[in-house]
Amino acid sequence: EVHLVESGGNLVQPGGSLRLSCAASGFTFSDFWMSWVRQTPGKGLQWVAKIKPDSGLKEYLDSVKGRFTISRDNAQNSLSLEMNSLRAEDTAIYYCVRESRTDPINNWGQGTLVTVSS
Amino acid sequence: DVVMTQSPLSLAVTLGQPASISCRSSQSLVHSSGNTFLDWFQQRPGQSPRRLIYKVSNRDSGVPDRFSGSGSGTDFTLTISRVEAEDVGVYYCVQDTHWPWTFGQGTKVEIK
DSSP states (O other), rough: OOOEEEEEEEEOOOTTEEEEEEEEEEEEEGSSSSSEEEETTTEEEEEEEOTTTTTTEEEOOOOGGTTTEEEETTTTTEEEEEEEEEEEOOEEEEEEEESSSSSSSSEEOEEEEEOOOO | OOOEEEOOOOEOOOOSSSSSEEEEESOOBBBBSSOBBBBEEOTTSSSOOOOOOOOOTTEEETTTTTTTEETTEEEEEESSOOOOOGEEEEEEEEEEESSSSSSOOOOOEOOO
16 A cells, blocks of 8 residues: 655744655655645645656746755655745645656645744 | 636535536646646545546546546536535646646535
8 A cells, every 4th residue: 555654844934944754655666756745725735846756857836946855765765855945935734745647646645734934 | 837727616516416617727738748637636624635537537546437527628627427425525626737737726515
C-alpha cells in the first residue's frame, strides 16, 4: 500500500525558514514525478513545485521561485521542500503528492501545516 | 497562468439524483502531445484531495462508475449519475497541461 507521510510543518516568523519532508513507501519512488501542493482557505489549492524522477527537472510556482527548493533522495525514498524567506501568504497545509498524468496513479499524504506569523 | 472557473460553486442534490459540475479554462488544455490533461478531484471533509478522473474522462483506480468526465478544449463536465451520501465534499477541476498546474475554486456538494 502506498504511504506518503509529511513532516516538518510548524509556526515560523515571517522571513524565517522551514524544511518539509515526505517519507514514501509502498512503491518504487525513483519511478515517479513527485510534487508539493498547498491548500489555504483563501487561495484554495496551489501546485507549488514538482520534480522529475532523476531530479533533472524542477518546476516552481512563480510566487515561490527563488525562495523554495524541491529535492528528493531516491535512495532514502524521501522528498523535501526547503522554504526560505517565508511570508504570511505561505501559510497553508502542504501535501506531498505522487502522480502520473497518463496513468491511474495519484496519491496524497495527510498534509503538514505551515503557519507564518509573528 | 491558466484560470479554471467552476460552476456552480455549491450544489444541493437529492440522494439518487444526478449532479453535474462545469469547469471552463481560460485557454485550450490540449497539450502538444495531443493529450488533454484535465483532472477532477474530490475532497471529503477532513481528508486530503483524491483524484477521481484524469485526462478528461479516465477514472482512477477504485473510483465508482457513477463518476464520469467529459469535455474538450476549454469546457469540461464532471457528472455523478446517482449521488450517494459518501459523495458529500468539495470537487475541484485541475489542469495539468500548462505549468503552473492550476485548480478551480471548488464546488461544494451537499445532500438536500
